[in-house]
Amino acid sequence: MSVHSNPVVSVRGLSKSFVxxxxxxxxxxxxxxxxxxxxVGENGAGKSTTKNMLCGLLTPTTGTILVNGQTVPKVIxxxxxxxAVHQELSLFGSLSVAENICxxxxxxxxxxxxxxxxxxxxxxQIAFLGIEIDARALVETLGAGKQQxxxxxxxxxxxxxxxILDEPTTSLTAVEREKLFVxxxxxxxxxxxxxxxxxxxxxxxRVCDSFVALRDxxxxxxxxxxxVSQRSLEEMMVGRTLEDARVNLAAPSQTPALEVxxxxxxxxxxxxxxxxxxxxxGIAGLMGAGRTEIAEAIFGLRAAVGExxxxxxxxxxxxxxxxxxxxxxxxxDRRKNGLFLNRPVRENLSAAHIAGFVQRKLRGFGFRGExxxxxxxxxxxxxxxxxxxxNVSDLSGGNQQKVMLGRWLATNPEILIFDEPTKGVDIGAKxxxxxxxxxxxxxxxxxxxxxxxxxxxxxxxxxxxxxxKGRIVGEFLRSDFDSVKIISLAASSxxxxxxxx
Ligand SMILES: Nc1ncnc2c1ncn2[C@@H]1O[C@H](COP(=O)(O)OP(=O)(O)OP(=O)(O)O)[C@@H](O)[C@H]1O
Ligand SMILES: [Mg+2]
Numbered sequence: 001m002s003v004h005s006n007p008v009v010s011v012r013g014l015s016k017s018f019v020x021x022x023x024x025x026x027x028x029x030x031x032x033x034x035x036x037x038x039x040v041g042e043n044g045a046g047k048s049t050t051k052n053m054l055c056g057l058l059t060p061t062t063g064t065i066l067v068n069g070q071t072v073p074k075v076i077x078x079x080x081x082x083x084a085v086h087q088e089l090s091l092f093g094s095l096s097v098a099e100n101i102c103x104x105x106x107x108x109x110x111x112x113x114x115x116x117x118x119x120x121x122x123x124x125q126i127a128f129l130g131i132e133i134d135a136r137a138l139v140e141t142l143g144a145g146k147q148q149x150x151x152x153x154x155x156x157x158x159x160x161x162x163x164i165l166d167e168p169t170t171s172l173t174a175v176e177r178e179k180l181f182v183x184x185x186x187x188x189x190x191x192x193x194x195x196x197x198x199x200x201x202x203x204x205x206r207v208c209d210s211f212v213a214l215r216d217x218x219x220x221x222x223x224x225x226x227x228v229s230q231r232s233l234e235e236m237m238v239g240r241t242l243e244d245a246r247v248n249l250a251a252p253s254q255t256p257a258l259e260v261x262x263x264x265x266x267x268x269x270x271x272x273x274x275x276x277x278x279x280x281x282g283i284a285g286l287m288g289a290g291r292t293e294i295a296e297a298i299f300g301l302r303a304a305v306g307e308x309x310x311x312x313x314x315x316x317x318x319x320x321x322x323x324x325x326x327x328x329x330x331x332x333d334r335r336k337n338g339l340f341l342n343r344p345v346r347e348n349l350s351a352a353h354i355a356g357f358v359q360r361k362l363r364g365f366g367f368r369g370e371x372x373x374x375x376x377x378x379x380x381x382x383x384x385x386x387x388x389x390x391n392v393s394d395l396s397g398g399n400q401q402k403v404m405l406g407r408w409l410a411t412n413p414e415i416l417i418f419d420e421p422t423k424g425v426d427i428g429a430k431x432x433x434x435x436x437x438x439x440x441x442x443x444x445x446x447x448x449x450x451x452x453x454x455x456x457x458x459x460x461x462x463x464x465x466x467x468x469k470g471r472i473v474g475e476f477l478r479s480d481f482d483s484v485k486i487i488s489l490a491a492s493s494x495x496x497x498x499x500x501x
Contacts, residue, residue, distance in 0.1 A: 006069060008033050008161050008193050009054070009082065014063035016049050018394075021386065024049045024217045027063070031162055036184065036194035038204040038225065041214035041237050042426040043398030044384040047197045048087055050214070051164050054195065055084040067161070078104065081160030085151045087167050087197075087397045087424065093140030098122035100139055101154045125153035130179055144171040144332060145287035152180075156187075163187060164195040167397065169203060170423045171332075173286045173452045175491055181206055199398075199426050201230045215239050238428055247434050249478070250442040252279035252462050256312070257446030258327070258415050260298060263306030267293040268470035271306070275415070275446040280437065282461035283450045285490045290470040291450045292332055295417050298322075299329040310415065326414030330405060330421060332450070338404045341393040345385050346374040348392050349407050373410065381406040382432055397424040405433060409440070416440065417448045422456060434460050454483055466490050 007030035014027040024046040031037055039047045052058040054065065056075035064071050067080050077083055091100045098115070099106075101122040108114035122135040131149045139147060148171045155163060165184075169177045184194060184207050196207050204211070205225060213221035213236040221228075221236040255277045263271040268290035275281045283291050297304035300317040308317055310325045322329075331338050339348055350370045374388045381402045385395055392400055401424055408416070421437070422430045437460060441447050451457050457464055458481050466474035466489045474489045476482070 004032055007031055007066075008068060009080075010066040010069075011050075011054065012064045012066070014050065014053055014065070015061050016046075016053060016058060017061045022061075022217060024053070024214075025219075027212070027214070027219050029212045029219075029222060031193040031195065033161075033191045033193055034188050035210065036188060036196050036208040038208035038211040039195055039197045039214065040204065040211055040233065043402075043429055044216075044396040045214040045237070046217040047214060048166055048396065049217075051084055051086075051166055051195065051197065054162070055082050055164060056080075057084075078158045081158070082162040082164070083155040083157075083159035084164035085148075085155045085166060085168050089144075089147050089151055091139045091147055091150060091154075094138060096136050096138055097126070097133055097142075097150050098135040100150055101125055101135075101157065103154070105157070121157070122153065125156055126150075128156075129153055129183055131176070143288055143292075145173065145176060148172060149176075152183075159192060162193045162195065164197070166197045167199065167424050168196075169198065169200065170420075171287070171452070173490075174454060174487055176287060177203070199424070199430070201234065201427075204233075205230065213237055234427060237426075247438045247460055249280065249438055249460075249462060250278060252441070253277045253444070257310065258298075258448075259307075259309040259312075260294075261307040261309070263294065263297060263304055263308070265293065265297055265302065265304035267302075268297075268304075268467075271472060273465060273472070275448055277444045277446055278441050279463065280441050280447045280449060280461045282457035282464040283448065283467060284454060284457055284464055284486055285467035287452065288469075289467040289490065291467055292419055293470075294467075295329060295419050295448070295450055299327065299417065301329075323413075327417070328408050328411060328413035328415070329417045330408045330419065332419035332423065339392050339400060342391055344389045345378070345383070345392055345395070345403055346371060346388040348403050349374045349377050349388075349410070351407055377406040377410055381409075382429065398426050398429055401425050402429060402433075405436075409436065413445070415446045415448075417450070419450045420452065421449060422451075422453065430456075454486065458483060 009031040012028050014024060015022060016024040027050055039050060041047050053060045055077040065075055075082060098119040102118045106113045107117040119135045126133050129149055129152060133146055133149060139150060148168060169180060172180060188194060198204055208225055210224050212219060215237060253276050256274045257277045258275045260271055260273045271294055285291050293302060296302040298308055300319040300322050308315055310327065315321050315325045378385060378388060383402045384399050392403055405421065422433050425433060437447060449461060462478050464476045465472050466486055468490055476486065
């Protein structure tokens with residue numbers, strides 16, 4: 001757009017401090033109807049905090065927010081037409097999709113909820129998003145990706161001026177992402193202003209018109225995306241020049257570490273796979289293809305029939321037996337399955353290794369050892385946290401992810417299954433994590449990575465299996481990786497509505 005009308009929302013000198021520590025400082029930008037602004041920066045740069053001030057969840061320490069040119073003393077999201085999809089899902093699992101979408105404003109009169117109307121409203125919202133979900137289904141029965149769609153539908157209900165999307169694509173696969181981008185285009189055409197937060201540069205250039213770059217809470221750049229290259233935008237964010245670097249993978253051995261034979265359940269059929277020592281095996285596929293379910297079944301978290309062998313020996317599919325045999329599973333959903341949010345970083349880092357700190361001779365718990373190790377892990381994983389006694393809930397999303405990885409890496413397992421290991425992690429940290437995984441493989445560990453981020457799998461795996469609808473439908477060696485072939489195999493051609501990206 002060449003000529004700008006008046007901004008719908010402006011922020012001027014927005015700052016936020018928590019107990020004396022300034023985490024956002026002097027952020028200033030305008031939002032225009034029909035345009036998308038990218039808020040970019042590394043983990044902990046202050047993106048989510050800025051979002052929270054913009055939608056009224058946090059009160060700025062200093063600075064002003066103007067809506068239609070008028071200063072508002074306090075933003076009330078619903079009232080000012082500013083709504084956000086947060087980085088972490090905020091749904092109630094035991095309520096239906098319709099209840100979740102309409103939760104802040106249930107239709108009806110005189111204390112009676114009109115459930116039919118709620119279902120209709122919810123179904124309309126979902127239909128607009130172009131994804132098939134039953135409004136009566138309980139949210140906990142949906143996968144992470146569909147839950148994300150429900151979040152978006154819920155936020156849209158109150159977003160008449162501004163919709164903020166905080167890393168909305170981390171649980172979505174290529175096809176669903178593209179659908180979301182089409183929806184965002186529609187919303188822009190309807191005159192909504194979008195604030196888009198993402199660590200994926202391709203997404204930012206696909207969706208957004210302008211950008212604001214943050215580093216350590218400060219605004220370090222601002223402008224039109226058409227006028228800045230991806231590389232210079234990334235360098236703005238990290239504050240240094242970046243070199244092209246590719247992960248070098250060592251050749252795997254021929255010794256099988258983990259073998260899965262004839263594994264079946266209601267979610268997947270007849271899965272056979274082998275991972276060798278020193279090998280990184282990727283599992284690609286669309287949301288709902290059954291990848292997480294397989295990982296859970298191998299680890300003993302989910303009922304299935306079939307055999308799992310570790311180092312040639314059959315192991316009962318039971319979590320403690322698996323862990324005792326050296327297998328570890330790093331889950332996809334760090335909030336639900338992984339982290340203790342209201343406990344310190346130190347405890348979260350040692351949670352998988354408690355027995356290691358028990359000092360039998362002294363009949364006590366080695367707090368000093370635990371602390372020292374927490375410090376080591378924080379620096380090793382490059383976790384940005386003021387103190388190891390801070391609660392995990394105070395950390396930015398990417399740093400929470402690093403805490404979870406650090407916890408499991410420190411238990412020194414022989415076989416690791418990672419489910420979406422770099423979900424919500426910034427480019428610098430992602431690179432660190434990839435290097436770590438490659439280094440683990442080089443020491444002979446066997447690794448399985450389930451990821452919806454195809455470039456990640458192309459980058460970091462020796463071999464890739466492609467899944468569709470609960471079955472393995474293809475296998476590629478690193479030398480034959482072909483993203484177009486992999487995507488079309490995963491999306492399949494003979495399914496109604498599943499358009500290959
Ligand atoms: N309630 C809080 N108390 C103390 N510090 C906080 C609180 N909330 C956020 N912070 C700190 O503010 C900084 C910015 O966090 P924020 O969540 O805004 O980062 P982000 O840019 O969204 O990062 P990510 O990409 O990892 O999501 C971080 O250092 C974080 O630890
Ligand atoms: Mg964030």
